[in-house]
Amino acid sequence: MTLKALAELRGYLSARLILSGSMDVLCHFNRELGEPLRLQMVKSIEEDPGSDAIPVIEPEGAADFTPRIGTISSAAGRISGQGIRLGVAACLNGDADALVTAPSSKEALHLAGFKYPGQTEMISQLCGVEKSIMILTAGSLRVGMATTHLALKDVSGELSQELIEVKINTLHQTLIKLYKIENPRLAVASLNPHASDGGIFGDEEEKIITPAIEHANRSGIRVEGPFPADTLFPRFKDYDGILAMYHDQGMIPVKMAGFGTAINLTGGLPFPRTSPDHGTAFDIAGKLVANPGSMIEAIKAAVDFVSGKVTRK
Numbered sequence: 331m332t333l334k335a336l337a338e339l340r341g342y343l344s345a346r347l348i349l350s351g352s353m354d355v356l357c358h359f360n361r362e363l364g365e366p367l368r369l370q371m372v373k374s375i376e377e378d379p380g381s382d383a384i385p386v387i388e389p390e391g392a393a394d395f396t397p398r399i400g401t402i403s404s405a406a407g408r409i410s411g412q413g414i415r416l417g418v419a420a421c422l423n424g425d426a427d428a429l430v431t432a433p434s435s436k437e438a439l440h441l442a443g444f445k446y447p448g449q450t451e452m453i454s455q456l457c458g459v460e461k462s463i464m465i466l467t468a469g470s471l472r473v474g475m476a477t478t479h480l481a482l483k484d485v486s487g488e489l490s491q492e493l494i495e496v497k498i499n500t501l502h503q504t505l506i507k508l509y510k511i512e513n514p515r516l517a518v519a520s521l522n523p524h525a526s527d528g529g530i531f532g533d534e535e536e537k538i539i540t541p542a543i544e545h546a547n548r549s550g551i552r553v554e555g556p557f558p559a560d561t562l563f564p565r566f567k568d569y570d571g572i573l574a575m576y577h578d579q580g581m582i583p584v585k586m587a588g589f590g591t592a593i594n595l596t597g598g599l600p601f602p603r604t605s606p607d608h609g610t611a612f613d614i615a616g617k618l619v620a621n622p623g624s625m626i627e628a629i630k631a632a633v634d635f636v637s638g639k640v641t642r643k
Contacts, residue, residue: 331432331606331621331625332432332622332625333359333363333366334363335625335626335629336349336367336629337363340367342630343633345633345636347384347629348384348385348386348387348426349369349384349386350386350387350388350389350416351386351388351392351409352392352395352397352409353369353393355395356369356386363618367384368382368384369384370383370385371386371388372385374387375425389409389415389416391405392409392412392413395409400612402435402438402441403438404438405442406435407434407435407437407438407441408442408443410434410435410438410444411434411442411444414431414434417431418453421603422457427636428601428636429602429604429632430604430605430625430628430632431449431604432605432625433606433608433609433610433611435610435612436448439452447480448478448479449605451478451479453596453599453603459600461496461598462596462598462599463497463500463501463597464478464596465594465596466584466592466593466594466607467584467593467595467631468584468585468587468588468593471572471583472505472509472571473573473574473580473581473583473584474497474500474501474572474580475573476497477493477575477577479577485576486532486534489521489534489538489539491542491545494538494573495542498518498542498551499551501571501573502514502516502546502553502571503597505570505571508595508597508635514552514570514571515553515568515569516551516554516570516573517557517562517571517572518554518572518573519558519559519573519574519575519579519580520535520539520558521534521556522535540556555573559574566583584607590607590608591623591627593607593624593631594607602632602636604629604635606628607624
């Protein structure tokens, strides 16, 4: 998928792109695709592989890695985790301007000792950032997540006024920094059906979400809600960003609006980080049938964020 995306982007991007992964694996699939790319292994980002070659840096352990396509393993998780570490370090050191991550298996990462709910949390911790936010975008629909990879039964206990305030503020700042929206207008989805109908279906809206929204407004952020999700998302164009309370509440409308082209980005980091809107798809691993659309958009977005070309749609 990544190689397909890079092949389609040839001639479109002037940015210098660097791949991290197993050179043998990348070369194997490049050959299977008819060798659309010229790959050249380098030992450092500064090394110039030639004008038409894409440099490849192997993360620790990749040289000795023998993959089993479509199989979860600690070895694969180790390479994936080391690749993320390498990319984050390059961005923090100023050797790279942005990070685009491919889908990775959370199970494989856990087997390798990377005990994070997902890449968003891992990258945030590696950056030393506590106030980050996962944002899914499809065109002008931009949805931040108050909670991310969490069992539905645990969402209510995870929510707090402080958490909601942090997520509102981080979403607000990301829209200003990356999307160049001077004074974003935000909306917050309720947790419960009908925003709890005055407490009939829960009290999180009254006790947690509404006070957080009121505090954010007092601090100068334009934010409204909480609104029932089923009536909020159909009018998403009224807002520059929406804060969802849990994973599927925000994911479902984004995937419906742009399945295959939506992207995931992490707000609150010292550099842009994007990724596709989907997972590993082990059922089609190695078959060369993966749709590269979302990866193409993730790469383009990262380049545009760095260049400042992203504008409000």
